[in-house]
Amino acid sequence: MTRPTSDASNRAPGVLLVVLMGAMAIGPVFNYALGSLSALIVDEYGITEGQYGFILAAVYISAGVTATFLGVLADKLAPRFQIALIFSGIVVAFLVSAMWQSFVVLLAAALIAGVAQSFSNPATNRLIAQRTSFTQRGRWMGWKQSGVQMGLLISGLTFPFLGAAFGWQTSALIGAAACVPALVIAWLIITKVERDIAARPLPPAPAKPAAPGREKLPTAVWLFSLVAFLNAVGTQGVTVYSSLFAVRALDFPLTVAGMIIGVIGVLGILSRIGWGRVAGRMARPSVLIQIMSLGGVVGLAFLIAAEAFQQGWLMWLGIAFHAALPLAANVIINSGTVAAAPAAKVGAASGLVATGMYLGFGAGPLIVGQLVDLTGGFTAGWIAVGVTYVASVVVAIILSRLQKRSE
Template sequence: MKRAPASLLFVLVCAMGVGPLLNYGLSAVSPLILHDLGMTQSQFGLLAGAVFASAAVGSAWLGRFSDRATSRQQIVLIFGGTVLALVVAALAQNFWVLLASVIIAGPAQSISNPTTNRLVVTAVPQAQRSGWIGVKQSGVQASQLVAGLLIPAASLWLGWHGAFGLAALLALALLWYALRKLPAEAPRPRTTAARGPGAREPLPLPVWLFAAFAFFSGLGMQATNVYLPLYAVRVLDFPLVLAGAAAGVSGVVGVTSRVIWGRQMALGRRPSGILIALAAGAVVGVLCLLGAGALHQPALLWAGVALHGATVLGANVITNSAVLVVVPAERVGAASGVLAMGMYTGFALGPFVMGLLADASGGYDVGWLTVGTGYVLCVGVALWLRRYGARSPWPGQGS
């Protein structure tokens, strides 16, 4: 197989990043939205939770769907669904319309991993795959950077409604580009290997352990992503644009970390060892965020932001790369769907729990401690993966 073109890699990055534009945009201008619509913090957490609940509910079915549908059909679902969600958000005048917009955005996000993983398996040579996984997963953090910088700045000019309308136009342009650059593929028959006897066999244990890691890390990841700008404004007195920039910095570091960790996987590093290090670093990061508010030290917040980007935001690269190793090509979509279900369930619960705890306690300390507990559980899951790998080495890699 010839080397895959860079244009396809850009499409994969965009396919991963376009869906979360609404989530990150809402977070970046959360003080404006809460003020304009009279929402509580727990209602805002419900918004963030709803998008990922919507993603989690359909992730397993959409994973299987990606094993059967064409790439063009899946790309239209990802980008077109995002455009629709952003347009609805741009027209929202109350909480319920915003809630509808995030529910629409869910399926577009849940199919992004199965779709892009399948494209990597079918269109990218083996030698490029781990590196490409790292780069394409960084699209999520690129989205965080774009939303953290673009949406607040555009909101000062157009209002937050106009900013989401501008984001919808951007997503529509990316859809046009993606459809032009997708590789040609033969039509898939209705009867495929994904529906054969092998499809009924249980997925291997590592897939479920990766899904558990994705759940606990996702809980803390999205609680942090969603409430970081609001925490910076309300506790550390950051102006709105600087608070959005904090989320953007996390995205920049996250892009870099995902590329670096993807390269480490390409070099044959043990996934469990990397995940242990990432989870331990994430615990230190959340302690920095907790200390920033307790001591009123903005420097600790920036340290926490950097660690958040360097550790937990990179975990998705490891789990997705390893899933491609432990399942056959015809089951990549199904396994990716299980992984996405764990991740998006954590994404759904994290912001909702954080918002409830913030309203109930009048602060963020209890929420940060809950996030830290989730990361400690990630360490435990990664140690289980290491023990499994010692007993049953995976094909092509260690544990």
């Protein structure tokens, strides 16, 4: 297991946290932009809801396939290069998507965005494991993971209006232009931080095993990867289709429906920061995963009722449950992974868990999209992803018992 130090000299500077949050925010901003303009893209590109879901699935399948390999690289590459790969990859994805109004080109951009995004968790988890004290870790993990929701918030507040005014291609160019200064600032900050850290003595490193490269990942890490997959199917299935659900099922205007993504972002930021603090005080936070997954089932029930009774307030209630509970589970999953992994394998462990998460992110929109195409409504899709929340509860119970036995 990773053994954090409580030595005050190992306390990381706050400016590093800004970079970590930025890396987590920028990674998924391409797919969040697609999500906030779902109805526009379906109409503008002349594709079906199922094809739209396939584009989003491609982002996460690409990320899932490459995350394990890139997680191993995260244990070896310099942090600033990893951060630069995340930011520059998203810039390229936006530029490619703006080249031509074509489903194939949009699909290619999605694959590029997936590779760039797959670096986010391994790179940032490794930095937290290496550069933060024990007292910082839980709080930093919550703030770091809230960066994802900050990207969601920014996308939800900007792209619906850019899309309504200019269409997707111009919106994508604006998105690429906005990412460039963020890349430069992140590079400068993390380079300075790394130089400052290298210039001062660090606490003694924990003893390493004779052959760290052959050290096996504990069973708990594999279970966290499975939980990450199941949770991601549900959370991304809801997040990606929430805007389209509001337009198609409840007749919301595009601008209001697009801002649902922003609402999810705000609530997600607050919930991830709050749950991060709670997780930092718990020996076995896997019980929180059970609570969050059950909350996701309740949220889906509200969404089903909203469509059945045509009541918008039920949709907002379902979105609130979604953002406050299952969407925050990633904080618990990443904190648990960093704690369970051997010190020399944090990047590899994070990559494995990220693979499960991204494959779940890919499966969620694909499942919901295909069921919407088949049934003409969203209820079947919500029920399908709800089943994965129930499965997540079961795996979390097994994980909790495993950790209790190993104490």
